[in-house]
Amino acid sequence: MSVFGVAERLRSSPAQAWTLSFVAFAVSLAARFLFDDMLPAGFPYLTFFPAVILTAFFAGLWPGIVCAVLCGLSAWYWFIPPFNSFHVNHQSFIALLFYACIVSVDILLIQLMHGATEGLRAERAVTRELYDQQREMVAQLKDREERQQVLQNELSHRMKNTLAMVQAVVGQSLRHAPDLKTASDTVSARILALGRSQDMLTQSNWQSADIRSIIEASLVPHVDHPGRFQVDGDPIDLNATQSMGLALMLHELATNAAKYGALSTDSGTVGIAWKRREERHFELTWSESGGPVVVTPTRRGFGSRLIERVVPGYFQGTTSVDYRPEGLQATLTGVVESQTT
Known part of the structure; x- marks a missing residue:
């Protein structure tokens, strides 16, 4: 610990500070009596000045002032003629005035030094805090830049996925449409379906979407009375690609x-x-009833291939379509990946 550290610790303890003040006075007085015969005449304060300086430095202002007063009175009584009295004459007055000026200047300089030291310590603390804040801001800025880069990469990835899906839908719809109007209507309807799924994903920050939300959003245009659809199943999260595919x-x-x-x-x-069938595996079934007698189609368009081949690929699974006379049934099985792909 430095000398200033010792002084600060002593000043923070009143008991130690005042003890030091009285001990310094006693030691200086004893030393003055001990070396009285060896000291030159006209120097009554020679042993008292160090006591006052050390007390003011280590113990603080008021212990230093008290030590100075005690030392001054002792020197006046025992070591300034006429001895053993507090008689004031021209000689003693000059000596006391000299002592008062010297110790006042010493104590003042010591207090100014302590004030400057504390100010320097405070400035260092502020500088350290500012440095820590700057370092934290730099770290936050770096982290923000990294997250921004991740977001840009993620946005680019999602846009590519979405555009690839839109491109496939548009291309296949145009290729298998009998005329331009039918193609336009089909493409518009399919892109709207994609848009509704993306609305669900946007609400969850594109991390995942609940399967029930995707189903309900996809069926909204066809709900003409409350009993038209019966939807039932456990909560399952789908990633962005799977949500749009479903x-x-x-x-x-x-x-x-x-x-x-x-x-x-x-x-x-x-x-x-x-x-759910096991862990991440699941099964979804679409079952129709109450409609016209179902007849197996003789021609398979893009819609059939989308249901039976394209969408199952997003789930690493399969889709089976059963054209039962009482109503079509389609079953999708696969693996759920709730993380964004």
Whole structure:
């Protein structure tokens, strides 16, 4: 510990500070008596000055002042003629005035030095705090830049995925449409289905979307009365690609049902149920009933390939479509990946 550190510790303890003041006075007085015969005449304060200086430095202002007063009175009484009295004459007055000026200057300089030291310590503390704040700000800025870069990369990745899916939908829809108007209507409807799934993803910061939310958003255009759809299943989170793929599949199934199946009549209903099979594996079933008699189609368009080939790829699974006379049934099985891909 430095000398200033020792002084600060003593000044912070009143008991130690005042003890030092009286001990310094006693030692200086004893030394003055001990060396009285050896000291030259006219120097009554020779042993008292160090006591006052050391006390003021280590013990503080008031202990230093008290030590100075005690030392001054002792020197006046025992070592300034006439001895053993507090008689004031021209000689003693000059000696006392000299002593008072010297110790006052000493104590003042010591207090100024302590004040400057404390100010320097405070400035160092402020500098250290500012440095820590600057370092923290630099770290935050670096972290913000890294997150910004991650967000930019993630946005680019998502846009590429979305554009690739849109490109596939548009290309296949145009390729298999009988005329331009049909192609335009089909593309618009499928892109709207993608848009509804993206709305669900946006609400969850594009991390994942609950399967029920995707299903309900995809079926909104076809809900004409409360009993039209029966939706039932456990909470399952789907990532962005799987959410958009499932939205396309449901759009195709609902569109076909509105044209040829259960949704083409007022009494027809559709049941959508899903469940977990093991860990991340799940199964989703679309079941129609109450509609016209189902006939197996002779021609397979892009919608059928989307349901049976494209969408299952997003789930690392398969889709089976059963054209039962009482109503079409489609079953999707696969693996759920809730992290964004």
